Amino acid sequence: MKRGKAEYEVPSAPAHPYEGSARAMTDAITAERATPEPLLSASVVFDNAADGGAIGSARAFTADFLAAAPAVRREPVTRDRVDLAKLVVSELVTNAVRHTSGPCRLLLELRQDALEISVFDRAAAAPVPRGHDPRRIGQHGVEIVIAVCESVTVEPEPEGKRVRARLSLVPADAEAGV
Secondary structure (H helix, E strand, O other): OOOOOOOEEOOOOOOOOOOOHHHHHHHHHHHHHHOOOOOEEEEEEEOOHHHOOHHHHHHHHHHHHHHOHHHOOOOOOOHHHHHHHHHHHHHHHHHHHHHOOOOEEEEEEEOOOEEEEEEEEOOOOOOOOOOOOOOOOOOOHHHHHHHHOOEEEEEEEOOEEEEEEEEEOOOHHHHOOO
């Protein structure tokens, strides 16, 4: 299966508050203009994420969102890609629920050939991928997300962070040239 190299980026703060700020602003504006608007986007906020229902609700929200894809995209999203999207959403929302306090927000942005999945939460600390350990039970979520997504980034927000994962919607057999 051919897949893009997963990236896991945690932005570092400049040494001085104004160091590189003009360059960063220019880069951000350029990147923002270069990114086309999504074909479809939707978000949901889980106010009381710790009650346990957020993860299942997020998975169902994702499935419903991708079911609407044929209205704006050339073809429907394949079942395997829907399942992978639900897995990524489940892992990211689980991290937000277990390791942060307060509400979390799930944002889905459909592109022609990819789904951008963003989870916003109130903690500033980035999730940390752990090394491979087949004896460890659980705590493999970040590893799973990195393995199946084209890219994963962590971006600081005024009140926490945004974890953004980009999942290809091209079926695995099409990537392999079958």
